[in-house]
Amino acid sequence: MKKTIHVTINGREYEHEIEPRLLLVHYLREVVGLTGTHIGCETGLCGACTVMLDGRAVKSCLVLAVQADGGEVRTIEGLAEGGQLHPVQEGFWVKHGVQCGYCTPGMIMVACDLLERRKAPTVEEIRRALDGNVCRCTGYQHIIEAIQYAAGKLKASSADERGTSSGAPEA
Amino acid sequence: MIPSAFDYYAPKTVAEAVALLQQYGEEAKVLAGGQSLLPLLKLRLATPRVVVDLGRIPDLAYIRQDGNEVAIGAMTRHETVEQSEVVRRHCRLLAATAATIGDVQVRNRGTIGGSLAHADPAGDFPAAVLAAEARLKVVGPGGERWIAAEDFFVDVMTTALDAGEILTEIRVPVDSAHTRSAYEKVRQKASGFALCGVAVRLQLDENRRCQGVAVGVTGVGAKAYRARAVEEVLRGEALTETVVVAAAEKAAQGVEPSEDAQASAAYRAHLARVCTRRALRRALAEG
């Protein structure tokens, strides 16, 4: 049995005929060709495959592509706009949150999930949000600083939009 | 890791889902959040020919107060239970328990109904619904029936659900001004599952005497259980530290603790006592 699914990925609509057993992560990488989402453990423990599904972070190796039918997916490829890095990506760049880069797409997506709900998360809240994401390189500290940087940047830009910016972004 | 092939159905109503389960019998498996089922499918520990996805049934995800109960739809995600104002105000224990499950990605997908139906011996919600003295609504070919939480968990990953039945709702009595509760857990390092988890819910009178108590323990035995021996020590007593310590000693009484790579049987029994003590102290410190 094959199923036809319609999924909006990074703002673009796709239609594919797929097998129901196809995992969302394999669909994204092998059918759609978006290989920015990584596969680490395939068992649901490492978080490398994290994407946003209907606005919330999920492990795409624990979701069937058919479950995303009619839904909206955001992957690491969908963050930068007009060649401009997303504040979370910029944070990982500026604060050295990346070493080998394997965990990075998942880390960034889970950070986006957090920052969409908490504008100024505490270090404790950031650590808790990273609970399901493993990094074997950085020791996490730089990742936490990257997310703090992004929170500051997002706060400054939303202040800009309201026309109330007082100048320099908060650290 | 790729699941074996299956046909996929996404019914729009519970009745349709029940009919599909009846039609395909043993060959069918219900899919909720998939956070336990997908790992089983990928390891091919489960190889259903048909998967019936409850995710497209619109009226299975809700939280509402109904008289002196809170009703929670089976497809309500852990994250929603954790964040819900209604749950936080009226059955805090469930919100506190949900917050300890796995990680945010798992909480964003996993459902309370799936967690209970799966009956993982290390799952968190089973302990909470036992301590909350919840009742569970199930719907099957013969109509609907209610099962008390205490009668629901039968053995490792085995519940009182009959073949073809679907868990649709969880009902929890609301907290009163005299309710105190806490969930205390020691996590397995990698997954976050409970090496041991103890949920307590107390009803105190004006003099902080224990008028009512229920204690649910998970992670220790083959299934989550009510720690009746603990409850007996507490009931009717003024809850001094001495009483709390004496009660907690009985947390693994009459239970055969599991033994595996994660923990020895003796360690699990020890954790049951420690977590019970801590949960009681935390609940009493609440107010």
Ligand SMILES: Cc1cc2nc3c(=O)[nH]c(=O)nc-3n(C[C@H](O)[C@H](O)[C@H](O)COP(=O)(O)OP(=O)(O)OC[C@H]3O[C@@H](n4cnc5c(N)ncnc54)[C@H](O)[C@@H]3O)c2cc1C
């Ligand atoms: C990395 C990781 C960490 C985790 N950590 C924890 C943890 O710390 N604590 C914890 O408690 N859990 C943990 N879990 C499990 C998680 O809570 C699951 O969400 C839960 O156990 C199952 O719920 P689900 O909705 O995902 O169900 P599914 O995986 O979809 O289904 C599980 C089983 O229940 C059956 N089922 C589901 N819903 C119903 C229903 N309404 N009626 C009848 N049968 C039904 C299915 O057929 C299947 O057999 C973890 C999972 C992962 C992947």
Ligand code: FES
């Ligand atoms: S690849 Fe999905 S959690 Fe590791």
Ligand code: FES
């Ligand atoms: S940067 Fe290498 S795993 Fe995180």
